[in-house]
Amino acid sequence: MIPKSILLWLVAGFLPVITPGLYAQETTPRPEVQADAISSDEIIPGMVGKTFTDDLSGIRQRGILRALVSYSRTDFFLHGARPRGLFVELLNQYESFLNKGRKRNTPKISIKYVPVTFERLIPALLAGEGDIAVGHLTVTPARERRIDFARDERVKVDELLVMHKSVTGIQSLEDLSGRTVYVKPASSYAEHLQGLNAHFASVGKQPIDIRLADPHLVTEDLIELVNAGVIELTVADDFRARLWEKVLENIVVHDDVKINEGGSLGWGVRKENPELLQNLRAFAKKVQEGTRLGNILFRRYYGNTRWIKNPLTENERDKLEQLSDLFVKYGRQYNFDWLAVLAQAYQESGLDHSVVSPAGAVGIMQLLPTTAADPNVGIADIKDLEQNIHAGTKYLAFLRDRYFSGPEFDDENRFAFSWAAYNAGPARVRSMRRRAEKMGLDPNRWFGHVEYAALAIVGRETYRYVRNIFKYYITYKIIGDIGEERLQQIEEMQNNR
Secondary structure, X not given: OOOHHHHHHHHOOOOOXXXXXXXXXXXXXXXXXXXXXXXXXXXXXXXXXXXXXXXXXXXXXXXXXXXXXXXXXXXXXXXXXXXXXXXXXXXXXXXXXXXXXXXXXXXXXXXXXXXXXXXXXXXXXXXXOOOEEEEEEEOOHHHHOOOEEXXXXXXXXXXXXXXXXXXXXXXXXXXXXXXXXXXXXXXXXHHHHHHHHHHHHHOOOOOOEEEEOOOOOOHHHHHHHHHHOOOOEEEEEHHHHHHHXXXXXXXXXXXXXXXXXXXXXXXXXXXXXXXXXXXXXXXXXXOOOOOXXXXXXXXXXXXXXXXXXXXXXXXXXXXHHHHHHHHHHHHHHOOOOHHHHHHHHHHXXXXXXXXXXXXXXXXXXXXXXXXXXXXXXXXXXXXXXXXXXXXXXXXXXXHXXXXXOOOOOOHHHHHHHHHHHHHHOHHHHHHHHHHHHHOOOOOOOHHHHHHHHHHHHHOHHHHHXXXXXXXXXXXXXXHHOOOHHHHHHHHHHHHOO
């Protein structure tokens, strides 16, 4: 068994990120459905692969305005195949605004959604993949050199420091010297922290250690990791930070430490589209937070926190100490990073071997007895803890090797697709990949591509399942800063026992 001192070092401060009560309802795959049975016409128009950079007059002729959006739990998500969220509500209002006073002989403009990752909002806009970049985009000099913004100057946003409650000694911006702060890449937070570092350099202070988080994590994820004690500091817009402060008891939103003050948020438009910019600016004046519509939408999506759960659990260190040898053993046997398999087990069961799902999935890896008995797995007694971990890892390896071993998949995507198939079944993942290709997305990439097709086909279950596991995996990595060298040390300790 791995010594307790190493394991405590590995999990120091670790508290899981997703509420264990969600396991049973999210991890049992449903019967196969046909991808073509669900329409996602609102998500991507039929002109997939084409690019346009024309202004509002051209958009009116086409009858389609393409809104680039990035997924989040409040701003844009899918309920089944239907778009939902704050930005969907606002864009529905904008669609009505665009068509107000339309003449009979002119086509009605429909808004279609083009999902991209946050860091691609501006590049995709410039490439003509969409007509507007819809997001909480803080207006910065660097961004203004590339695009124009539709905004209401009366609405101001501060970027606030969010820290774990155990952190001390930070009362002002100067106290961030020498501290480590995690922020998402391509964000205004990173840009403003870099500006602060330039100031520190001019006065001889130690710079902030700016850590750009994995691009698959969003600001909400980083706030949850702060709450868990995995990281100490991050940055968020004031309205988002205060929402999370209501439900996450271990975070402190530091109103006195403003990374940026009085910023403006807007939607992006190409500089060569002045008609569209003028139209959006007119609309923006009608929906700022202080108006009736703005208040309704903000209360609905930022005032309602029912889907944001307190992620705290207890006794995780003892569980990990007892189980780590088995995950290292079978991870090595089947050529997996044991932390990635451990992360999946946590999503499946919270590392609780007594869990039995309503569908009959058993144990720490939540396997169905029929799956374990299949010749491709062939492990009988999955009620036994070790055999359950063995069977789950072997089944995951079977999915990887049978379906996702080709050169078109990199290591990250082999894992992601294998996790998705473990949850939803390989036949359904094939349907997701076919749908992604029809949507103009890469069928060989999960994050930012096939996961959007998964949302359209099965809703949020598999999307959330894979993202949760990935979050746990990144969490384990952050906690111990474990690389290959450290993993080899752990395995050598086992071999020398």
